[in-house]
Amino acid sequence: xxxxxxxxxxxxxxxxxxxxxxxxxxxxxxxxxxxxxxxxxxxxxxxxxxxxxxxxxxxxxxxxxxxxxxxxxxxxxxxxxxxxxxxxxxxxxxxxxxxxxxxxxxxxxxxxxxxxxxxxxxxxxxxxxxxxxxxxxxxxxxxxxxxxxxxxxxxxxxxxxxxxxxxxxxxxxxxxxxxxxxxxxxxxxxxxxxxxxxxxxxxxxxxxxxxxxxxxxxxxxxxxxxxxxxxxxxxxxxxxxxxxxxxxxxxxxxxxxxxxxxxxxxxxxxxxxxxxxxxxxxxxxxxxxxxxxxxxxxxxxxxxxxxxxxxxxxxxxxxxxxxxxxxxx
Amino acid sequence: xxxxxxxxxxxxxxxxxxxxxxxxxxxxxxxxxxxxxxxxxxxxxxxxxxxxxxxxxxxxxxxxxxxxxxxxxxxxxxxxxxxxxxxxxxxxxxxxxxxxxxxxxxxxxxxxxxxxxxxxxxxxxxxxxxxxxxxxxxxxxxxxxxxxxxxxxxxxxxxxxxxxxxxxxxxxxxxxxxxxxxxxxxxxxxxxxxxxxxxxxxxxxxxxxxxxxxxxxxxxxxxxxxxxxxxxxxxxxxxxxxxxxxxxxxxxxxxxxxxxxxxxxxxxxxxxxxxxxxxxxxxxxxxxxxxxxxxxxxxxxxxxxxxxxxxxxxxxxxxxxxxxxxxxx
Numbered sequence: 001x002x003x004x005x006x007x008x009x010x011x012x013x014x015x016x017x018x019x020x021x022x023x024x025x026x027x028x029x030x031x032x033x034x035x036x037x038x039x040x041x042x043x044x045x046x047x048x049x050x051x052x053x054x055x056x057x058x059x060x061x062x063x064x065x066x067x068x069x070x071x072x073x074x075x076x077x078x079x080x081x082x083x084x085x086x087x088x089x090x091x092x093x094x095x096x097x098x099x100x101x102x103x104x105x106x107x108x109x110x111x112x113x114x115x116x117x118x119x120x121x122x123x124x125x126x127x128x129x130x131x132x133x134x135x136x137x138x139x140x141x142x143x144x145x146x147x148x149x150x151x152x153x154x155x156x157x158x159x160x161x162x163x164x165x166x167x168x169x170x171x172x173x174x175x176x177x178x179x180x181x182x183x184x185x186x187x188x189x190x191x192x193x194x195x196x197x198x199x200x201x202x203x204x205x206x207x208x209x210x211x212x213x214x215x216x217x218x219x220x221x222x223x224x225x226x227x228x229x230x231x232x233x234x235x236x237x238x239x240x241x242x243x244x245x246x247x248x249x250x251x252x253x254x255x256x257x258x259x260x261x262x263x264x265x266x267x268x269x270x271x272x273x274x275x276x277x278x279x280x281x282x283x284x285x286x287x288x289x290x291x292x293x294x295x296x297x298x299x300x301x302x303x304x305x306x307x308x309x310x311x312x313x314x315x316x317x318x319x320x321x322x323x324x325x326x327x328x329x
Numbered sequence: 330x331x332x333x334x335x336x337x338x339x340x341x342x343x344x345x346x347x348x349x350x351x352x353x354x355x356x357x358x359x360x361x362x363x364x365x366x367x368x369x370x371x372x373x374x375x376x377x378x379x380x381x382x383x384x385x386x387x388x389x390x391x392x393x394x395x396x397x398x399x400x401x402x403x404x405x406x407x408x409x410x411x412x413x414x415x416x417x418x419x420x421x422x423x424x425x426x427x428x429x430x431x432x433x434x435x436x437x438x439x440x441x442x443x444x445x446x447x448x449x450x451x452x453x454x455x456x457x458x459x460x461x462x463x464x465x466x467x468x469x470x471x472x473x474x475x476x477x478x479x480x481x482x483x484x485x486x487x488x489x490x491x492x493x494x495x496x497x498x499x500x501x502x503x504x505x506x507x508x509x510x511x512x513x514x515x516x517x518x519x520x521x522x523x524x525x526x527x528x529x530x531x532x533x534x535x536x537x538x539x540x541x542x543x544x545x546x547x548x549x550x551x552x553x554x555x556x557x558x559x560x561x562x563x564x565x566x567x568x569x570x571x572x573x574x575x576x577x578x579x580x581x582x583x584x585x586x587x588x589x590x591x592x593x594x595x596x597x598x599x600x601x602x603x604x605x606x607x608x609x610x611x612x613x614x615x616x617x618x619x620x621x622x623x624x625x626x627x628x629x630x631x632x633x634x635x636x637x638x639x640x641x642x643x644x645x646x647x648x649x650x651x652x653x654x655x656x657x658x
Binding site for chain 2: 058061135179181188189192196202203204205206210213214215217221222224231237238240241244245246247248249263266267270
C-alpha cells in the first residue's frame with residue numbers, strides 16, 4: 001500500500017468516526033422546539049471556523065446558575081436541608097438551642113416558622129451549621145451528606161434531582177470547547193465537593209457565596225478555619241462581581257432561572273459580538289414544580305419580562321424537555 | 330498492506346514522533362544542577378501512569394507567585410511604576426495634589442520619600458490610580474501601559490523582564506497536563522490583561538489582590554465600577570485563602586521567591602501524597618539583582634530557613650539559570 005493510499009485510508013477512518021459522532025443527538029432529552037434550535041444555532045455560529053461569529057476556544061465561557069437551573073430548588077433550597085440536618089446533629093452539643101430561636105422552632109420541626117424569619121434567620125442557621133471547622137472537615141461533612149440524604153418529596157438523592165437536559169447541554173458545550181462555570185448564590189464550598197462528579201465542573205470553575213476563612217498552623221499543620229462571617233454573596237448584583245473576580249472576562253453565554261440571575265445575564269449578553277442568554281421557566285407541576293412571578297424561592301418576574309424585550313431564550317420545562325431527571329438504577 | 334502491517338506502521342510513526350519530542354530539552358535554559366533534576370523527577374513521578382505517585386490530570390494544580398518568581402521586582406514592584414505613571418497622568422485633574430502628600434513628593438520625582446511612607450502611603454497611591462473607572466476602562470489603561478512602558482534600568486518592556494527558565498517550566502508542566510495558576514500579591518486586574526499572552530495563563534487562572542467593584546447600569550448598559558476600597562490582599566496568610574476561594578483544592582506544586590509565599594508553599598506541600606515546593610533565590614547581581622534576608626522588596630528570610638528543614642528546592646539564579654530574560658528582537 002502506498003503512502004497516499006495509507007493517508008486515504010486514515011482520512012476515511014477519521015471521517016466515518018466524526019459522521020458517527022454527529023449522528024447521535026447531543027441534546028436527546030430536548031424536544032425539537034425553539035429553545036433547542038436557538039442553542040444549536042448559537043453553538044454552531046461560535047464554533048464554526050467559517051462563521052462570522054466564530055470565537056477562539058479561550059473566549060467560549062458559559063456560566064450556569066445552580067439552584068433551579070441545574071437542579072431543583074423546591075420546596076426550599078437543598079442547601080437548607082443540609083443546614084437543618086447539621087443543626088439537628090449539632091443540637092446535643094448546644095443545649096441552649098432548646099429555648100433559643102430560630103433553633104428551638106427548627107428542632108421542633110417547625111421549618112415554616114423558621115423560613116418566615118427571613119434573611120437574618122437564614123444567616124443565623126447557615127453560620128451555626130457551616131462555620132467553626134476547617135475547610136477539609138467541612139468538605140467531608142458535605143460529601144457524607146450528599147451521598148446519603150434524600151429529598152423529602154421525591155425520595156431521590158439530591159444529586160439525582162439534576163436536570164438531564166441541562167447535563168446534556170453542559171456536555172454539548174464542552175464538546176464544542178466551551179469552558180463551563182457555575183455561578184450560584186449557593187455556598188461555594190457546599191457545591192465543590194460534588195460538582196465535578198455530577199456536572200463535570202471542577203472546583204476551580206465553581207463561583208458561589210462564601211464565608212471568611214483564616215489560615216492557621218495547628219501543630220505545625222496548616223489549616224483554613226471557617227469563620228461565622230459573610231465574605232461574599234454571589235446573588236443578583238453580586239453575580240457579575242463574582243464572575244469578574246473569578247473568571248476575569250465576560251462570558252458569552254449565561255443560563256439561569258430567576259431574578260437572582262438577571263444581572264448575570266445582563267452582564268453576559270451586553271458584551272460585544274455574539275451572546276446567548278437563557279432562562280429555565282419552571283412550568284411543570286406534574287414532573288417537577290411550577291412557579292414564577294409570585295414564588296418565594298426562585299422568583300422569576302423582572303427577568304421574564306426582560307427576556308422578552310432582550311430576546312433571551314426561555315425554556316418552557318413542560319413543553320421543551322422530554323425528561324426532567326436522569327433515570328435512576 | 331494488511332491491517333496488521335498498517336497498525337505497525339502507525340505505531341512506529343507515533344513512537345518516532347514521541348522519541349523526537351523527548352529529545353528536545355523542555356528546560357533548555359536550566360543548567361543540569363539539582364534544581365532541574367528535582368523538577369523533572371517530580372513531574373515524571375506525577376505523570377507516569379506506572380508511578381506510585383501518579384495523579385490524574387485534574388489534580389495536577391501548580392501555583393506560581395508573580396513578582397520575583399515569574400518576572401523581576403526590583404528596584405520596586407512593576408505595578409508601582411504603573412501607579413506612578415497613572416498619578417502623573419491624572420495630576421492635571423487634581424490640582425490639590427501639588428501640596429497634598431504623598432502626591433506632592435511623588436510629582437516632584439521623590440519616589441524614595443513616598444516609599445518610606447510604608448503601607449498606608451502605598452495604599453493611597455494605589456487607590457488614587459486604580460479606582461474610579463469601570464473594569465473595562467481599567468483593562469484598556471493597563472494594556473496601553475504594558476505595551477509601551479519601559480523599565481528605568483534595563484530599558485526593556487516589563488513583559489520582557491519575565492524569566493525565560495520559568496516560561497519553560499510553565500510550558501513543561503502544561504505539557505504534562507498540569508493546570509498552571511498565578512497566585513500573586515499584585516492586583517488581579519493589573520495582571521489579567523497580559524498573562525495569557527505572556528505566560529499562557531488565562532484570566533480565570535490568575536489569583537491576586539483586588540479592590541471592591543460594584544455593578545451598575547449606565548444608560549441601560551451594565552458596568553462594573555472600581556471602588557477605592559480594598560477587597561482582598563493576596564499575600565502571606567492570604568495566599569492559601571485566595572487559593573481556596575479561587576481554586577478550591579490544594580495545589581500539588583508551589584513556586585515562590587519570598588516570605589510572602591511562605592504560607593502558600595506550606596499549604597501546598599502539607600497535602601497528602603507527592604508535593605513540590607520551590608523558591609527562586611535572587612543571587613545574580615550582574616544579570617538581575619541579588620537580595621534576600623534584608624531586602625525591603627521580596628524579603629526572603631523565614632522561607633529560606635524553612636526550605637532547608639522541609640526539603641523545598643531552592644533555585645540559585647546565578648548557578649542554575651543559563652539565561653535570565655528571553656532574547657529580544
